[in-house]
Amino acid sequence: MTTKSGKIYLVGIGPGSPQYLTPAASDALSASDVIVGFRAYIEQIEGLTAGKEVVSMELGQELERAAAAVDSAYAGKTGAVVSSGDAGIYGMSGPVFRVLTDRNWDGESPEIETVPGVSAMQAAAAVLGSPLMQDFCAISLSDLLTPWEKIRSRLEAAGQGDFVVALYNPRSRRRQTQLLEAREILLKHRPGDTPVGIVGDAFRPGQRVKVTTLQDLEQEVESVDMVTIVVIGNSTTYLHGGKVITPRGYEEKRKET
Amino acid sequence: MTTKSGKIYLVGIGPGSPQYLTPAASDALSASDVIVGFRAYIEQIEGLTAGKEVVSMELGQELERAAAAVDSAYAGKTGAVVSSGDAGIYGMSGPVFRVLTDRNWDGESPEIETVPGVSAMQAAAAVLGSPLMQDFCAISLSDLLTPWEKIRSRLEAAGQGDFVVALYNPRSRRRQTQLLEAREILLKHRPGDTPVGIVGDAFRPGQRVKVTTLQDLEQEVESVDMVTIVVIGNSTTYLHGGKVITPRGYEEKRKET
Numbered sequence: 001m002t003t004k005s006g007k008i009y010l011v012g013i014g015p016g017s018p019q020y021l022t023p024a025a026s027d028a029l030s031a032s033d034v035i036v037g038f039r040a041y042i043e044q045i046e047g048l049t050a051g052k053e054v055v056s057m058e059l060g061q062e063l064e065r066a067a068a069a070v071d072s073a074y075a076g077k078t079g080a081v082v083s084s085g086d087a088g089i090y091g092m093s094g095p096v097f098r099v100l101t102d103r104n105w106d107g108e109s110p111e112i113e114t115v116p117g118v119s120a121m122q123a124a125a126a127v128l129g130s131p132l133m134q135d136f137c138a139i140s141l142s143d144l145l146t147p148w149e150k151i152r153s154r155l156e157a158a159g160q161g162d163f164v165v166a167l168y169n170p171r172s173r174r175r176q177t178q179l180l181e182a183r184e185i186l187l188k189h190r191p192g193d194t195p196v197g198i199v200g201d202a203f204r205p206g207q208r209v210k211v212t213t214l215q216d217l218e219q220e221v222e223s224v225d226m227v228t229i230v231v232i233g234n235s236t237t238y239l240h241g242g243k244v245i246t247p248r249g250y251e252e253k254r255k256e257t
Numbered sequence: 258m259t260t261k262s263g264k265i266y267l268v269g270i271g272p273g274s275p276q277y278l279t280p281a282a283s284d285a286l287s288a289s290d291v292i293v294g295f296r297a298y299i300e301q302i303e304g305l306t307a308g309k310e311v312v313s314m315e316l317g318q319e320l321e322r323a324a325a326a327v328d329s330a331y332a333g334k335t336g337a338v339v340s341s342g343d344a345g346i347y348g349m350s351g352p353v354f355r356v357l358t359d360r361n362w363d364g365e366s367p368e369i370e371t372v373p374g375v376s377a378m379q380a381a382a383a384v385l386g387s388p389l390m391q392d393f394c395a396i397s398l399s400d401l402l403t404p405w406e407k408i409r410s411r412l413e414a415a416g417q418g419d420f421v422v423a424l425y426n427p428r429s430r431r432r433q434t435q436l437l438e439a440r441e442i443l444l445k446h447r448p449g450d451t452p453v454g455i456v457g458d459a460f461r462p463g464q465r466v467k468v469t470t471l472q473d474l475e476q477e478v479e480s481v482d483m484v485t486i487v488v489i490g491n492s493t494t495y496l497h498g499g500k501v502i503t504p505r506g507y508e509e510k511r512k513e514t
Contacts (some may be wrong), residue, residue, distance in 0.1 A: 021278065027276070101497045118374065135395060153419075170505050243369075
């Protein structure tokens with residue numbers, strides 16, 4: 001091909017508030033001819049898309065969005081593929097690198113630049129207090145691309161390792177039981193009074209925060225949906241002043257002076 | 258006490274480039290009378306501290322910094338405690354909530370607002386490609402506050418759960434062997450050719466990137482220090498075009514069309 005290839009920015013726009021759009025993300029959007037993204041995310045940045053070609057698609061069309069961006073880059077354009085949170089954490093980096101791999105991308109042309117953003121898990125943690133202060137893991141309960149048995153084994157491992165756990169995609173209309181199964185698995189490894197925080201739409205209009213325990217999570221499942229993050233403390237996590245707090249380490253006693 | 262208490266912003270300034278300082282973080286700094294932080298981080302935001310009281314301390318003085326911020330908030334001032342990356346991920350949120358707990362903080366006064374930022378792990382992942390696209394965990398190899406046996410058990414669990422692993426504080430002058438032990442543990446669970454990315458000072462002057470395998474990590478330990486992030490792929494992670502890529506899920510075949 002003699003056409004000079006363009007560039008793809010993989011842009012994380014953060015939790016969805018303009019206060020969390022980094023200068024790097026704004027600059028990437030402004031440098032792009034084409035903006036590709038899920039409709040709702042495009043709406044969140046609509047002030048920044050004026051005069052640009054906008055490719056807005058629905059949920060589930062991730063590979064189609066990635067292909068549109070890659071096509072446009074091979075045609076010499078500069079494009080931004082927009083993800084909520086961080087493009088690299090359950091975001092659009094995956095589909096774009098998948099399409100590039102399938103097309104035998106040479107690693108250089110088009111140029112790929114990732115602009116990370118604040119992920120939903122971090123926004124949820126910030127609202128809850130300080131739950132992620134020790135080793136933690138992120139687990140998506142969606143079994144669309146990962147078999148449920150694999151996810152179960154990760155929950156089991158997270159329990160054994162006493163990791164703080166942040167659950168993405170905890171529950172949907174189609175998937176009602178996974179969150180309760182996750183609770184059962186973790187209850188084998190940590191106490192029933194382990195603090196649990198449930199956050200929906202962190203830093204956005206309609207933000208919802210609920211603090212409960214692993215034991216009582218059962219009664220709160222109705223407040224959990226696809227865009228909620230559920231953060232489950234480890235064996236040292238405690239509640240104080242309404243906040244979910246994981247101390248810095250095991251050797252640090254809570255009331256030690 | 259009749260004095261009205263002030264406020265503490267727990268501010269993550271991101272990886273250290275002004276391009277990743279969020280508007281929320283800039284606003285929090287600008288709204289603060291007092292800025293408290295590790296000397297090197299204060300230097301990274303020096304354009305934003307003019308005319309403010311600056312409390313700059315050394316590494317290891319985390320509880321002292323937290324106490325200074327809490328003192329100043331109980332005295333009615335508004336202060337920002339600055340962390341590199343995200344305040345809530347191995348950052349200053351921990352020490353501040355520890356001091357607040359010790360002082361029987363009522364959860365309201367002083368007001369605490371956390372401003373999350375892009376963490377070092379996310380910056381490293383962005384530079385490497387797309388390694389965090391499936392469930393992952395963050396593990397600090399520092400045994401200052403967590404016993405090494407606990408850290409070992411987490412590495413073991415991360416291996417069993419086939420998590421992508423991001424290692425913080427992987428090696429220091431005092432700790433030379435932990436990274437190699439981590440490698441040994443993970444090698445029991447994933448192949449020797451598993452991609453590994455080593456990133457120092459992501460998005461900063463002097464950024465260093467090395468891509469190797471779990472097998473060959475042994476030969477690269479000299480390039481790893483306290484401020485390096487080591488990202489170890491899971492069993493599906495592959496290299497393409499020099500990038501470390503974890504596909505979105507187990508059911509997604511790399512070359513499937």
